[in-house]
Amino acid sequence: MKGRYTVARYAKVLVDAVLQADRVLSSGWRLFDYSVPDGLKDQVRPGQMVEVPFGRQTVMGVVAELSEKTEMSPGKVRDIDSLLSESSLLSSKQLQLCSWITRRYLCSAAEAVRLFLPPGLRHTGSAGPPKARRLVVTVDNLEDACEQLGRAVKQRTALVLAYRAGEPLTRKGLAERADCSPSTVDSLVNKGYLEWTEVSLSSRPYGTDCAEQDEEPPNLTRHQASALSDITAGIESQQFVPYLLYGVTGSGKTEVYLRVIDQVLSRGGGAILLVPEISLTPQMVDRVRARLGDTVAVLHSALPERQRRDEWYRLFAGEARVALGPRSAVFAPCDDLGVIILDEEHETSYKQDSSPRYHTREVALKRCQLTKAVTILGSATPSLESFYRARSGRTHISTLPNRIDDRPMPTVELVDMRKEERRQGHKSIFSRRLMDEMKDRLQRGHQVLLFLNQRGYSAFVMCSECGEVVGCHRCNVSMTYHRDARALKCHYCGRTQAPPEVCQNCGGREIFRGGTGTQKVEAAVISSFPGATVERMDTDAVRKRGRRTQIYRAFSRGEVDVLVGTQMIAKGWDIPSVTLVGVIDADIALHFPDFRSAERTFHLVTQVSGRCGRGDDPGQVVVQTRNPDHPALQFAQRGQLHQFYSRELQERKETHYPPFSRLARIIIRGDSEQMVKMWAEEIKRRVQDVQDEHQGSTLEVLGPVSAPIDRLQGQYRWHLFVRSGGLSVMLNHLKETLGGMKRGRDDPRIVLDIDPVQML
Ligand code: ADP
Numbered sequence: 001m002k003g004r005y006t007v008a009r010y011a012k013v014l015v016d017a018v019l020q021a022d023r024v025l026s027s028g029w030r031l032f033d034y035s036v037p038d039g040l041k042d043q044v045r046p047g048q049m050v051e052v053p054f055g056r057q058t059v060m061g062v063v064a065e066l067s068e069k070t071e072m073s074p075g076k077v078r079d080i081d082s083l084l085s086e087s088s089l090l091s092s093k094q095l096q097l098c099s100w101i102t103r104r105y106l107c108s109a110a111e112a113v114r115l116f117l118p119p120g121l122r123h124t125g126s127a128g129p130p131k132a133r134r135l136v137v138t139v140d141n142l143e144d145a146c147e148q149l150g151r152a153v154k155q156r157t158a159l160v161l162a163y164r165a166g167e168p169l170t171r172k173g174l175a176e177r178a179d180c181s182p183s184t185v186d187s188l189v190n191k192g193y194l195e196w197t198e199v200s201l202s203s204r205p206y207g208t209d210c211a212e213q214d215e216e217p218p219n220l221t222r223h224q225a226s227a228l229s230d231i232t233a234g235i236e237s238q239q240f241v242p243y244l245l246y247g248v249t250g251s252g253k254t255e256v257y258l259r260v261i262d263q264v265l266s267r268g269g270g271a272i273l274l275v276p277e278i279s280l281t282p283q284m285v286d287r288v289r290a291r292l293g294d295t296v297a298v299l300h301s302a303l304p305e306r307q308r309r310d311e312w313y314r315l316f317a318g319e320a321r322v323a324l325g326p327r328s329a330v331f332a333p334c335d336d337l338g339v340i341i342l343d344e345e346h347e348t349s350y351k352q353d354s355s356p357r358y359h360t361r362e363v364a365l366k367r368c369q370l371t372k373a374v375t376i377l378g379s380a381t382p383s384l385e386s387f388y389r390a391r392s393g394r395t396h397i398s399t400l401p402n403r404i405d406d407r408p409m410p411t412v413e414l415v416d417m418r419k420e421e422r423r424q425g426h427k428s429i430f431s432r433r434l435m436d437e438m439k440d441r442l443q444r445g446h447q448v449l450l451f452l453n454q455r456g457y458s459a460f461v462m463c464s465e466c467g468e469v470v471g472c473h474r475c476n477v478s479m480t481y482h483r484d485a486r487a488l489k490c491h492y493c494g495r496t497q498a499p500p501e502v503c504q505n506c507g508g509r510e511i512f513r514g515g516t517g518t519q520k521v522e523a524a525v526i527s528s529f530p531g532a533t534v535e536r537m538d539t540d541a542v543r544k545r546g547r548r549t550q551i552y553r554a555f556s557r558g559e560v561d562v563l564v565g566t567q568m569i570a571k572g573w574d575i576p577s578v579t580l581v582g583v584i585d586a587d588i589a590l591h592f593p594d595f596r597s598a599e600r601t602f603h604l605v606t607q608v609s610g611r612c613g614r615g616d617d618p619g620q621v622v623v624q625t626r627n628p629d630h631p632a633l634q635f636a637q638r639g640q641l642h643q644f645y646s647r648e649l650q651e652r653k654e655t656h657y658p659p660f661s662r663l664a665r666i667i668i669r670g671d672s673e674q675m676v677k678m679w680a681e682e683i684k685r686r687v688q689d690v691q692d693e694h695q696g697s698t699l700e701v702l703g704p705v706s707a708p709i710d711r712l713q714g715q716y717r718w719h720l721f722v723r724s725g726g727l728s729v730m731l732n733h734l735k736e737t738l739g740g741m742k743r744g745r746d747d748p749r750i751v752l753d754i755d756p757v758q759m760l
């Protein structure tokens with residue numbers, strides 16, 4: 001396409017307008033023809049942002065293609081209004097990826113395009129890098145100018161210094177240099193020797209203060225070296241090669257990533273390093289910046305928008321060549337991409353939970369395929385999908401089987417809480433085993449992590465007389481008691497209410513608080529070990545900005561003895577003096593109505609265990625459960641990942657679940673349960689109709705049924721699943737059947753989720 005821009009008369013533009021809002025499915029990749037006015041003929045190019053008339057509005061669009069002809073009658077074609085960006089914001093490869101996203105996730109082109117645009121760019125406005133006003137010298141001959149200024153010595157000095165500065169200056173900056181008042185500078189502007197101009201801000205990279213490039217890289221272990229040389233082969237081939245880097249916790253995967261990125265940089269390429277949730281991994285940011293310095297741009301959703309935009313433009317301009325960020329960074333404007341790395345590739349946060357509901361792993365693989373780059377999926381507990389891909393030879397696999405310095409893997413013990421109750425005669429938060437271990441570690445000055453995936457104080461509140469559990473009337477889930485706020489909270493809609501004095505159902509006065517949350521665990525530690533310093537890390541505790549990093553830093557400096565937390569503390573931490581991890585209740589994930597619940601439980605126990613024994617002392621993990629015989633726990637305890645995955649794959653195969661089939665989840669939600677149910681059944685009927693027409697296809701509809709959370713934020717929810725042996729068969733069916741379906745303004749909303757990871 002390059003080199004042909006200059007003569008085109010027409011542009012095909014992707015228009016950022018909500019089209020056909022009455023449709024259940026958007027129309028995907030739709031281009032509209034516009035003519036290029038004479039004034040813009042040599043400036044318009046593919047990937048550029050433009051403003052175009054659309055109906056009676058002016059909307060933003062992206063030029064997808066230039067063309068000599070149009071199918072429309074020339075009189076009807078309207079002109080492009082203006083250019084919003086000087087250069088192309090999307091390369092032709094990115095436009096291809098964009099178009100793939102609309103087909104793969106059945107979303108609209110506007111939704112897909114937006115993923116690629118700089119932060120803060122919405123519907124209109126400047127699409128260029130942030131601009132600032134600076135002064136530049138206008139004169140060609142300095143001596144002549146000085147002569148003209150005659151006896152105005154201060155002005156002369158200022159002009160000479162501005163000339164010598166060799167860069168645009170601010171008014172104040174120049175006055176300071178010339179040791180004159182700003183009004184002297186103004187005189188030079190008034191006389192036309194200086195002129196205001198707009199320059200792009202060369203922004204300071206995020207977090208420069210902590211970046212010191214003095215970290216000496218360690219010598220690679222034998223396994224690291226061999227993984228690196230596998231991957232190097234892929235990089236040198238300049239082809240698309242996917243790798244699974246399966247390395248146990250503490251095996252040094254990050255070091256391999258850094259070496260790979262180094263190689264890519266020295267070949268002149270760019271790299272993207274993705275992490276599940278960046279605010280959970282301050283350590284990763286520190287480490288990468290310490291090694292690679294300013295060439296790293298951090299695309300952090302918690303940063304102020306301006307700063308995020310600056311980082312984006314540093315990549316766009318090639319000033320930075322490594323993007324580090326959460327899932328959205330997979331769309332970063334990196335040129336000559338050599339590698340995309342997904343750290344902890346099994347994490348569910350890699351799936352976007354609003355439209356387009358893309359999976360970062362799939363997008364990364366596609367982007368690398370289009371640009372002939374290498375993908376590295378790294379994990380100590382790969383997703384079953386990635387593991388299966390590797391086992392069937394579609395992904396190379398490199399293994400780091402040991403921890404650094406051959407540190408032993410922690411010993412994992414399962415404690416049967418049913419037996420424990422019989423012995424103690426009552427329920428308690430800590431088993432005897434866990435108590436003893438905690439006591440021992442605290443005496444020795446080690447650190448302890450206690451993990452529980454339930455925030456709040458009590459998980460539910462129940463009437464002892466009639467058994468009625470207080471639920472959120474908008475969400476139909478039980479409400480959690482929070483002791484700090486002395487209130488009941490709904491974890492799905494955020495609603496709070498005062499705890500009832502009497503049962504709403506029977507008037508009973510005995511209200512019982514059941515189930516354990518992190519606040520209760522924290523309180524229990526404090527009362528059992530009054531001398532210990534205890535902190536808690538969950539969404540409630542870190543609501544205040546910066547609090548999360550603060551707790552993390554305090555813990556890593558050894559200022560906290562016991563840290564209680566939710567999955568926030570399960571990820572990527574590398575703190576040497578943690579020698580004990582307690583899993584308070586391993587069964588929470590097991591009971592989810594989800595075909596992945598065993599896999600998640602296995603991941604969780606393995607990952608949490610991985611947080612200990614990273615220093616000189618070996619680690620110990622105590623897992624409390626009422627299902628000690630469950631295979632996920634048994635295999636996790638013995639560290640037998642291959643055995644667990646083989647068994648799990650066998651089961652998925654028999655029950656025909658992914659990775660042996662593809663799923664789409666269709667959620668129908670609305671104010672009237674009657675309507676929601678009717679639509680759910682109508683959708684099922686349609687999808688089945690198509691199945692009959694295309695005989696021999698493997699399409700299957702499961703449901704509809706009411707969703708596990710059947711009421712959320714006041715809306716009723718039903719769902720159904722479409723299951724198919726092949727992805728394209730399924731996508732085509734859905735497009736065909738739902739594509740023509742129209743919904744009225746008050747009809748239920750339909751959400752389509754391809755490859756769902758959320759089943760609630
Ligand atoms: P993983 O991501 O696989 O859990 P990390 O990359 O966090 O493991 O590495 C664990 C620890 O080992 C880190 O403190 C890291 O600095 C250190 N490390 C990594 N590679 C080496 C090496 N080759 N020699 C010495 N220490 C290393």
Ligand code: ZN
Pocket residue numbers: 472473474475476490491492493494495713
């Ligand atoms: Zn609620």
